[in-house]
Amino acid sequence: MTTTTLASSRKPAGRLKLDRDDWIIRVLLIGFAGLLVVALIIPLYMLISRSFHDDTGAFVGLSNYVLYFETPALFQSINNSFYIASVSSVISVILAFAYAYALTRTCMKFKGFFKVMAVIPLLSPGILKAIALVYWFGNQGLLKEMLMGHSIYGSIGIIMGSVFWTFPHAVLVIATAMALSDLRLYEAADSMRTSSSRTFFTITLPGIKYGLISAFMIVFIRIFTDFGIPKVIGGNYNVLATDIYKEVVGQQNFEMGAVVSVVLLIPALFAFIIDRIVTGKQVAALSSRSVPFSPKPNKWVDGGMMAYCLLITFLMFCVLGMAQFASLVKFWPYNMELTLDHYKFDMIGVGWSNFFNSLWLSICASVFGTFIVFLGAYLVEKPRQGQDTIIRQIIQFLAMLPLAVPGLVLGLSYLFFINSPGNPFGFLYGTVAILAISTVTHYYTPTHLMAVTALKQMDREFEAVSASLKVPLSKSFWRITVPVCMPAILDISIYLFLNAMTTVSAIIFLYGPLTEVASIATIHMDELGETASAAAMGMLIVYACVIVRVLHGFAASKILNRLQAWRYR
């Protein structure tokens, strides 16, 4: 606007002097970026680099990849993975769409109950569903005949297990998208006497299209990169994730493991990018003036939807119920007497210690992870915007990356990183610490976003006020920021705890003899043919998660009620 000013004067004549807090923030930011580089970039680099080397460490270019694509047995897995993931995702999203529709767009009764029932499966590891399916449809299964001669071991089993496993995730994403719709559009359609089917196709579906795509992508990545379910129920049907495990653990062929990991990483990256783009659009599409939709009763729709939800809930109950039942049966199917023997875990290398390892890991991941995640989000979001911009952007990018990295790939990267000669972190191998670090890194992105959302809701001038009052940032952080963000902090801690209890893929390459956790012990007992004990261990995880979730909810409401009286008028 002012053309007279010389371009040279646009260069700042100086910089603001940094005060003590600015220096602390700068040092922390650099330290934090370094931490993320060490926890994410260096291990991934080592994995990718490994795929271009042979087992003596010599650079061999693409020859590992050539070998991979020349081996039909390996190559076939790409097709299998895509097939499984596509079919399961479509089924899962369609089922979830109807369920979410019932929850948000009808006047169905017992919505609260159905909401809880949809989320409960999140508290159990995926492998437990696979084990339950074996009891229903396996060689000794109760309903084996229903498969009409097909075997549950293979694509059928993986698809069924994957659908059960990802259904709750899809419901959550789609229901959230549906809850954001604008009532006024429906009123306008009504006033123009639009038929309900036309309303559905011209308003309802377009309104949640981004939510549907996002749900599909999230579910697709999960199934595409999942290891536990194909491991337990896949039989001879190979997918990419089980290939990595076989190459690394079975054949000790780390280079090929790295190649398969890269093959797995690329589609996951694509799905991740699509999900990011779509999520951005979903938020932008909602105007602040929208009026939330409130459904009108309709006897037939409400009744039909309730029948549907009951059916789904019943099926999910059957899965978990079977796991519980099978773990109590003395010797399936010959001696159906009930016993607690399978909860003794008296096999070599397995025991209750695995369960306590899980608890210990989850507590570590939860406490340490919540602290790191929140501090990281605070550093990026809060003090003195406009300074250290580049390093903040780097951290923000690194914080989004874990969503694109499958757990198995991350775990293998850590294995390479930790075992590389001369690595000062080598002592971490097999410790709870490395399991916790891997878990927190794997679940970093969603927790980071939770923290960022909470921090963004705070007044952006708090830091300026603190500076004008000459109060150090550290004090404002503990006195203001942490208390105000307490609900998000509690959410992050329980999210990390539950995921640490149920995860397999992020830690299966990293545990040691003393740190084998319950979810991995479940897989091992299943491998040994001790399926009932595996089911028992899986159920222990479920009960632990439910109890902790309830206790956490109770404690959280206590804390929020007593310490946060300021939230209420």
Place this chain on the structure above:
Amino acid sequence: MNAKPINTSNSYLSISGLSKFYGSFAALDDVSFDIAKGEFICFLGPSGCGKTTLLRCIAGLETQNQGEIILAGKDISWLPPSSRDFGIVFQSYALFPNLTVTNNITYGLVNQKMPAFEMKEKCGELLNLVDLTEHANKYPIQLSGGQQQRVALARALATSPGLLLLDEPLSALDAKVRSYLRREIRKIHNRLGVTTIMVTHDQEEAQSMADRIIIINEGRIEQTGTPDEIYDQPATPFVANFIGIMNFFPAVTGENSLDCEATSLKFDTGEYSTGTKLNCAIRPEDVTLSTSFDKLDNVIDATITEVENLGPFSRIFLNAPTLGTPEMIVDVRKDAMLQHMADWIPGKLVQIHIPAKRIRTYRVEV
């Protein structure tokens, strides 16, 4: 810092040559001014003019590209906010939601290691000052917007800063509370005498509160002056147009006259040479309206197009083709209006008198 040409002895805050760029956009362009100790200053301008940026530069929340900021004889141009002596109140209040009113106010005092009894006393004084004593133990969410803003004010004053910065403090409040708080803030300023800068886009607010107003447009200072000076002698057409209502008409200077479209007004052209193109301005209340004037200069014919009754006065819109302007606005007091109810209606031909002394002129840049 020493030996500045301007009288630094009298100046508490001195800004010179301050510029701030966002890319090629000049948010602030060579801004300079001085503020004396104890003054109440308003930065006034349309949104996006750079007034908030200027305030934030003074606080150290934004960094200028160029220029010097001297506060109480100390060069603070490149000091971080924590090393500058100011208190600040934001439009959003920015009260700490999890602290009571008392704890919000004493937030900065605790850090100064003030003894507890002294702090209690100080807090009591401040609560009394902003008239919130009975709300001392409430949380911000339990207070109305106006009360919250008073807490923010008390918090900013608690550490006894040398400079108080108010960033659009009243714009989030409704009209009644706003006019009440205007007087409150002014009263507090009179009692404490703290040098105050308030940013506002509301000219009424600026005129009713400020000792001096600094009018900013497109990153530059348009005029600095007391509210009366700004209103009566607007330095530029922008100020004339921005403050209050102004009628403009084009003219060319003649021999002690302004030659308009189809008439000529008597006017002391002073320094202007004959034939200078001017943009002339006159306030609506300076124009008088009559059915016929006797023996007065500068009387022209006009037709009434619209009459707006605004309570204490009426605003009359006229068509005055001889002046070469599509619309003249004249404000008429209620008593005058009542005498002429029948004559001053749309469609009537009237005469208006434009007193030469009240005409402001601005050279038209070619």
